[in-house]
Amino acid sequence: MQRRTFLKGSLASGTVAVAMGAGLLSPRAVLAAWPKSAFEAKSIPDALSAIYGNSATSPSGDIKIKAPDIAENGAVVPVTITTGISGITDIAIIVEKNPSPLTANFKLSSSSKGFVATRVKMGKTSNVIAVVKAGGKLYSARKDVKVTIGGCGG
Secondary structure (H helix, E strand, C coil): CHHHHHHHHHHHHHHHHHHHHCCCCCHHHHCCCCCHHHHHCCCHHHHHHHHHCCCCCEECCCEEEECCCEECCCCCEEEEEEECCCCEEEEEEEECCCCCCEEEEEECCCCCCEEEEEEECCCCCEEEEEEEEECCEEEEEEEEEEECCCCCCC
16 A cells, blocks of 8 residues: 555656646746735835835824834844724735835735734834725834844844
């Protein structure tokens, strides 16, 4: 029985390897589309315009950013965004003073709760800005995070 399992696995692996070698299967074909220009933008308005087509946001008290007041290492700063706004379709995380401010962009389904958690890289003390798209409008909140050791070469 083990010999059959081994042979089936070998055959499947060989088939995938041949398909990749022939160019029939490439990683580019299976990756989701991502807004390259938004992640390469050097300013916050440019990044927001590249993602949403608009850079105007309204401040909202319904968005909560959980991040440390002082980050000991800017290379791994935990950030959690929660919101009670209904009809959320996107949540973006921006680090204001990073060379490329957009650090994360999450697309959510209509049944998702307004919650995302990740770790971001911060070069220096800066505002972390959460931008939530709901009902075709952009809402934002910000929190100042002090960095003691630079994570982006600082």
